[in-house]
Amino acid sequence: MTAQVRLDIFADPVCPWCLIGKAELDHALESRPEHPFAITWQPFRLDPQMPAAGMDYVAYMKMKFGDEKGIIQAMKPVMEASERLGLWINPSLIERVPNTLNAHRLLYWAGLEGVQTPVMSGLMRAHWREGKNISNPDVLVAIGESAGMNGEVVRRLLATTEDRDQVAAREIHARERGISSVPTFVVADSHVVSGAQPAALWMQVIDELIGP
DSSP, rough: OOEEEEEEEEEEETOHHHHHHHHHHHHHHHHHHTTTTTEEEEEEETTTOOOOEEEEHHHHHHHHHSSHHHHHHHHHHHHHHHHTTTTTGGGOOEEEEOHHHHHHHHHHHHHHHHHHHHHHHHHHHHHHHTOHHHHHHHHHEEEHHHHHHHHHHHHHHTOOTTTTTHHHHHHHHHTTTOOOOEEEEETTTTTEEOOOOOOOHHHHHHHHHHHH
């Protein structure tokens, strides 16, 4: 039996390339069910300066890409990749870009219960396909419950500052280690893979780890 290999994924659910990178990795894991990866999702906000109330989506995109033409150009490869992977995202439903600190707190608690990946999937689906505000406690509670977490406990924790410092400290530590963009994958705490990599690359990595 192949020993487990830690795979840390630094990602933000509102990052489109994190969504695509996860889908590529998922395809590889499905094709290699004997893979040795033990996945941990690590907090890394795409925009740590985002106001607590978030920002209007169109205003935010114009701030980043200049105008409607710039937005379309920036999103074209994202839409093409998502269509190829069968993700069928719908950015037109997104009204606000949220501050994802509470989403990362939910992911932290999900990690304690062993349901991080279903929660990350739920966060990405809510934002990219359903246009829901993933800073909204009701949305976060529903995502947690769908992954098997206790909704009442999640709601109670969200109403406090519990683990905010822990999540923030992990993000700061990642930046101090030199991580500056997402998604970033760290294999066995030593090999860094940046960006949304194709499933074929992950299959190759898994095959090398498993050996003949």
